[in-house]
Amino acid sequence: ADGAGAAAASSPAPARQGHTMVGVPFQRRSTVRVGIIGLGNRGGSMIDLFLALPGVQVRAVCDPVRAKAERAAAKVTAAGQPAPALYANGDDDYENLCRRGDIDLVYVATPWEAHFEMAKSALLHGKHVGVECPIAMRLDELWALVDLSERTRRHCMQLENCVYGRNEMRVLRMAHAGKFGELLHGAGAYNHDLRQLMFDPDYYEGPWRRQWHTRLRGDLYPNHGFGPVANYLDVNRGDRVVSISSFGTPALGLAEYREANMPAGDPSWKESYIGSDRTISMVRTAKGRVIRLEHDVSTPHPYSRINSLGGTKGVFEDYPARIYIEPDHTNHQWGSFARYADWDHWLWKEHSNPPGGHGGMDYLMVYRLIQCMRLGLVPDFDVYDAATWTAPVPLSHTSIRAKGAPLPIPDFTRGEWKKPRAGVDSVKPSS
Numbered sequence: 001a002d003g004a005g006a007a008a009a010s011s012p013a014p015a016r017q018g019h020t021m022v023g024v025p026f027q028r029r030s031t032v033r034v035g036i037i038g039l040g041n042r043g044g045s046m047i048d049l050f051l052a053l054p055g056v057q058v059r060a061v062c063d064p065v066r067a068k069a070e071r072a073a074a075k076v077t078a079a080g081q082p083a084p085a086l087y088a089n090g091d092d093d094y095e096n097l098c099r100r101g102d103i104d105l106v107y108v109a110t111p112w113e114a115h116f117e118m119a120k121s122a123l124l125h126g127k128h129v130g131v132e133c134p135i136a137m138r139l140d141e142l143w144a145l146v147d148l149s150e151r152t153r154r155h156c157m158q159l160e161n162c163v164y165g166r167n168e169m170r171v172l173r174m175a176h177a178g179k180f181g182e183l184l185h186g187a188g189a190y191n192h193d194l195r196q197l198m199f200d201p202d203y204y205e206g207p208w209r210r211q212w213h214t215r216l217r218g219d220l221y222p223n224h225g226f227g228p229v230a231n232y233l234d235v236n237r238g239d240r241v242v243s244i245s246s247f248g249t250p251a252l253g254l255a256e257y258r259e260a261n262m263p264a265g266d267p268s269w270k271e272s273y274i275g276s277d278r279t280i281s282m283v284r285t286a287k288g289r290v291i292r293l294e295h296d297v298s299t300p301h302p303y304s305r306i307n308s309l310g311g312t313k314g315v316f317e318d319y320p321a322r323i324y325i326e327p328d329h330t331n332h333q334w335g336s337f338a339r340y341a342d343w344d345h346w347l348w349k350e351h352s353n354p355p356g357g358h359g360g361m362d363y364l365m366v367y368r369l370i371q372c373m374r375l376g377l378v379p380d381f382d383v384y385d386a387a388t389w390t391a392p393v394p395l396s397h398t399s400i401r402a403k404g405a406p407l408p409i410p411d412f413t414r415g416e417w418k419k420p421r422a423g424v425d426s427v428k429p430s431s
């Protein structure tokens with residue numbers, strides 16, 4: 001599989017089968033009819049945000065764990081909507097949800113191994129699809145999603161919530177206004193100690209997340225760190241990421257945690273974890289800028305997405321947020337980022353205290369997606385962004401196996417990255 005990965009990594013873009021999805025608006029509609037696949041931790045809470053928005057109807061819910069599907073259906077009726085169709089007959093019942101004629105958007109919040117087939121099914125049945133991170137696990141699947149989106153004329157979106165974070169959006173606007181000068185470098189991460197949750201028998205639906213640590217090396221979850229920095233640097237909108245070089249430490253954290261916490265005979269004792277506890281990747285852009293990505297979910301660490309950006313006039317670093325830009329700051333002393341609240345994105349000015357998890361960015365993501373669909377706007381991100389932000393998953397694995405050898409990151413836009421265009425730094429719509 002690694003050999004195939006390396007070959008695929010260096011092969012040229014496959015011939016385009018459809019037409020570009022760059023700048024393609026949604027068809028305008030007053031009501032967005034939603035089907036949700038996967039109602040675990042994520043889907044089971046995101047449904048509240050869909051139901052909180054005017055103009056959204058949840059028409060169908062799907063989860064093989066019937067109790068979870070039923071709990072979600074009860075939320076729909078409690079919100080005053082008709083009872084949704086329920087799909088709970090095994091692992092393939094999602095196809096029946098995708099087949100329905102009364103759904104505009106499918107939202108996928110299932111284990112990673114299921115994302116690709118579910119996105120594919122939604123697109124083939126004419127639905128727009130928003131998928132949790134990462135959108136797929138293999139490079140050939142990323143190309144397949146690009147081709148399917150281009151052929152079916154439906155948007156295939158990585159629902160990357162962190163690009164809607166308040167700090168991320170403020171930095172994005174300041175970057176575009178030149179406050180950091182010419183942009184040079186950025187960093188993003190998913191450093192989140194998930195040991196306890198991954199070994200908890202009840203938190204996830206089965207051990208799927210931990211088991212990925214027995215299969216794939218490297219950065220399993222790059223999107224939350226990569227997406228925001230890619231936006232700062234206008235990746236796919238004037239610059240593009242061209243190569244990735246990844247390094248991984250030994251994988252010791254999960255086994256050490258198991259030793260200390262899991263009783264003999266627990267099924268986890270059959271697992272062997274492969275590298276790496278911390279993956280560090282260096283990504284180069286066509287303009288010569290450098291992005292550092294980190295991934296670590298198996299050692300103690302306070303939560304951090306790093307979220308930094310630097311240029312010729314200064315630097316921002318998050319966790320905690322701090323800034324140093326000329327001429328505002330001197331003498332090597334960090335300044336307060338709170339002082340720059342005027343630079344907040346219009347979404348954050350409109351919703352100063354959004355509901356829902358992750359500090360409100362989940363809500364703003366769903367709000368903006370639904371707004372784009374109802375007003376017939378171009379979405380803030382498309383299948384090219386989805387593929388780009390996810391590409392480190394397979395590529396970091398292959399690069400680590402090759403001792404950090406740089407691998408090309410495909411140009412999923414097939415040359416269209418050079419065109420500047422709007423993205424998450426959107427203009428507030430007038431109607």
Ligand SMILES: NC(=O)c1ccc[n+]([C@@H]2O[C@H](COP(=O)([O-])OP(=O)(O)OC[C@H]3O[C@@H](n4cnc5c(N)ncnc54)[C@H](O)[C@@H]3O)[C@@H](O)[C@H]2O)c1
Pocket residue numbers: 037038039040041042043062063064065068090091092094109110111112114132133134159161203204205206358
């Ligand atoms: N963006 C974020 O901030 C964020 C936060 C948490 C989770 N996530 C992502 O959400 C996804 C789900 O994570 P989770 O924590 O909710 O996991 P989970 O295990 O709690 O939920 C997954 C759900 O999918 C269901 N499922 C499994 N196979 C299915 C199938 N064939 N058809 C329909 N449903 C199926 C399971 O029964 C379960 O209810 C993952 O991709 C995860 O990375 C994203």
